[in-house]
Amino acid sequence: MQTKPILCVLAGAALALVGTSAQAQDAAQFYAGRTMDMVIGAGPGGGFDIYARLFSKHMGNHIPGKPTLVSKNLPGAGSNKTAQFIYAQAPKDGSTIGAVFPGAIVQPLLGDPKAVQHDSTKLIYLGSANNEVAITVIRADAPVKAFKDLFSKEMISAASQAGGSSRDFPSVLNNVLGTKIDLVSGYPGTKEMTLAIERNEVQGTGGYLWSSLKTQNPEWLDPAKMRILVQEAIKGNAELTKRGVPVAMDFAKTAEDKQVLELFYGQLMFGRPYILPPGTPSDRVKTLRAAFTATAKDKAFLQDAAKARLEVDPVSGEEVQALVNKMFGAPQNIIARAKEAMAYKKP
DSSP, rough: HHHHHHHHHHHHHHHHHHHHHHHHHHHHHHHHEEEEEESSOTTSSSSHHHHHHHHHHHHHHTTOOOOOEEEEEEOOOHHHHHHHHHHHHTHHHHHHEOOHHHHHHHHEEEEOOOGGOOOOOTTEEEEESOOEEEEEEEESSSSSOSSSGGGSSSEEEEOOOOOHHHHHHHIIIIIIOOOOOOOOOOOOOOHHHHHHTTSSSSSSEEEHHHHHHHHOOOOOOOOOOOOEEEEEEESSHHHHHHOOOBBGGGGGSSSHHHHHHHHGGGHHHHHHHHEEEEOOOHHHHHHHHHHHHHHHHHHHHHHHHHHTTOOOOOOEEEHHHHHHHHHHTTTTHHHHHHHHHHOOOOO
């Protein structure tokens, strides 16, 4: 009496194994000999570019068929140009990955919806290279010596444009906490902004990722050269806290102010996100997410990251996807206040 059910179970298991094998074989067949694009929403030489190129170098080893990943820069509009390309124009077959600023993910939520054409909740996330902390940094010879000084003294800060962290983060500090950061906007990227600071064209910059500073400007860790004024994040970094750098969240005056900062700083939980187009086949999404996770643990990758002074603190694609959905589901009054806070007003 039990023979038929047992045979059915065995047959079903066999079919499942065949399906799994075929799916893996399909991925290997698709990626074998293929050249994939890693489209980077930042200019050459900056932190996002360095991280993305390192993933391009190693990730193919963890994808069935071992394709070659080629890095291509597509900067513009705070990475929104790349986000739009991935969303609407890139092939939806798992052959193109985007590396974007977290600001490009939250732009449809917190920015001008008419200025972007991508829906971040429909993008597919491979993961993030880092759970980040942003900082405000200033020349040691500037009048502002500590974060508390920014409530009475003005800082001249280099910035890119709306959607870029160097513009949006200082604007939030001004509008929510009442700091006096005067922005000089229009710099193409981090490399140009840091050069402007070195030349004393401006005094410093905000929304600068801690991992980028250690990678690109390790000499700035010398307090005789530069001062780190504040940590712009939900939770402080242990190394920065040990250095005595305060956390912006601790200066929130009301519960609502704190909610606004939590929503805005939530993007740092996916500080270096990697994305796929909507409609990418689910088996290839699974394959690429697994490859991303494996790359972040790869010994050769981590050795190269250490040589380049890159911090690797990966967040899975599933975690990023869930966090993005949570942020886009925030209360409307908090979203409205966060939007207002990102609008720069000269102090």
